[in-house]
Amino acid sequence: MTDSSTQANGLQNPAHVPDGLPASIRHYIDGEFVDSIDGDTFDVLDPVTNQTYVTAAAGKKADVVRAVASARRAFVDGPWPRMLPRERSRVLHSIADIVESRDARLAELESFDSGLPITQALGQARRAAENFRFFADLIVAQSDDAFKVPGRQLNYVNRTPIGVAGLITPWNTPFMLESWKLGPALATGNTVVLKPAEFTPLSASLWAGIFEEVGLPSGVFNLVNGLGEEAGDALVKHPDVPLISFTGESSTGQLIFGNAAPYLKGLSMELGGKSPAVVFADADLGAAIDATIFGVFSLNGERCTAGSRILVERPVYDEFVERYAAQAKRVRVGYPHDESTEVGALVHPEHFAKVMGYVELGKTEGRLVAGGGRPEGFDTGNFIAPTVFADVKADARIFQEEIFGPVVAITPFDTDEEALALANGVKYGLAAYVWTNDLKRAHTFAQAIEAGMVWLNSNNVRDLRTPFGGVKASGLGHEGGYRSIDFYTHQQAVHITLGPTPNPTFGKQRS
16 A cells, blocks of 8 residues: 655645555446446545546446346346355355455455545444345345144245345445345345445445355346436336335435336335434433444444434533533544544545535534534545534524534433424434433333434444334335345245135026
C-alpha cells in the first residue's frame, strides 16, 4: 500500500491508495466481466481526496435486460435451483471461508472506497462471512410445517425458489449489506442480479471472483453497476424479476413501490430511520452515554439504525448533556486507514454537503455543544466533527429528518407519556433504544414504541435469527432468519387425502 509522510499535526497523510486497485470496474454478466453496451462510464471518488480513482461501467436498461436474461437462463435451465440444500450450503460455506481468509484486504478496499474507519470495515467484512455461514446452516436446518388430520388427511408445505431476485444495495457498509441479501437469495436456490450503489461499486465487484472460485454456476450471480434512476429503475420494472430487495432512502423506496406495483412483485424494503434512544433517570448513565455515542458516531453516522435522537429524563438531563458533549469531543476523527480512527470520511461530497447543511440548520434549532463543522486539521475531504445539539424541539427538522451523518439531537422529557410521544413523533419507525433499570417500565415502554426493533439497555447488537425491518416510513416487510427464507421462496401447501374421499356430490343421478 502507498503512504506518504506524516503531517505536522501527527495525522497520516491522506495520500494512501491500496495496491492492486482495478483499472476499471465492469459489469459481471453470465460469468464474464463486460462493459456497458453503450460504453458509458461514471467516475468513482475517493472520499478522503474527492478525486476520481477509477471509472465504472454505467449500466442502462439494455445491460439490465442482458443480466436478467442470463439469470433467467440459469434459473430455468441451470443446476443451482435443483441442487439439494446441503449442496448449496457447502458452496455458501466455501464463500464464507474465502471472505474470512481475506478480511484484511476486503476491509482495506472497503475503507478506501467508502471512508469507513479501517477497524470498523474489518468488522463488517467478518460479518459478511458470518451472513453466508448463517444462511448456509439455516437452509439445511429449515423444516417446513406438516399438519395431520388423523386417518383423514396429511397437509404439508413445499418450498421452492422463486426466480430472479433483484438486489439493490446502499453505499453504507456495502460489502456486508450485499452479503445480507446475497446469502439468503442464493441459499434458497434463486439466481440474482445485484445493482450496488454508484458511490461505492468497488467491493461489489469482488463478489464475482469469489463466486467463480467456489464454482458457482455461470448466470447465478450477475452484477450491473449504474445510477439508481437508470439501472435500478430498469431492474425494478423488468417483468422477469419477481422479487426486489432494496435497502436505501424512504423516498427511493416509495418510487420502487410505485414502479413495482404494475408487476405485483414481491418487495422487501429496509428504508430510512430517525431512531430514538430514551434515557430514564434511573439508567446507568455511563453505559447509556457509551452506547449512544457509539450508536450515532460509529460507521461515520451513516447507519439506518443510528440513535440520532436522544431523549433524556429531566432530572439527569443537564448531567447527561455535559458528559455526552465532553465525550463526543474526544471521539477521534481521522483518515480511514488509520487504526486509531473512530470517525472517518463521509462517503461522497454530495452527501457531505447534505449533512453540513443540517449542521448549519441545527445551529438555529438547538444549542450546539460539540462539533459543528470540519474538525481541526481536515481542510479537505468529507470530514465532519461529531456534532451534538441540545435542547432540540420536537418540530425541529434535525429532530424529524434523517441526517445520516455524525449529528445527534438531545431533547429533555418529564414523563413517560411525553417520552413516548416524542419517540413516536416522527414518520420513521426502524429502531429504538431504551435505558432504564425498571424492568416493568422497560418492557411496557418497548412494546409501545413504533419501531421494528427495540434494544433495552444495549446498543445495536444483532441476532441474525431475529426479524430485521421497520414500520411506517422505515420499511416494508422483514428479513433475517426464517423471514428471509420466507421472502425468497414460494410456499406451496400440499393436501393429501388418506381416508375415504370426503367430497360432496353435486349432480347426483336420481332414480
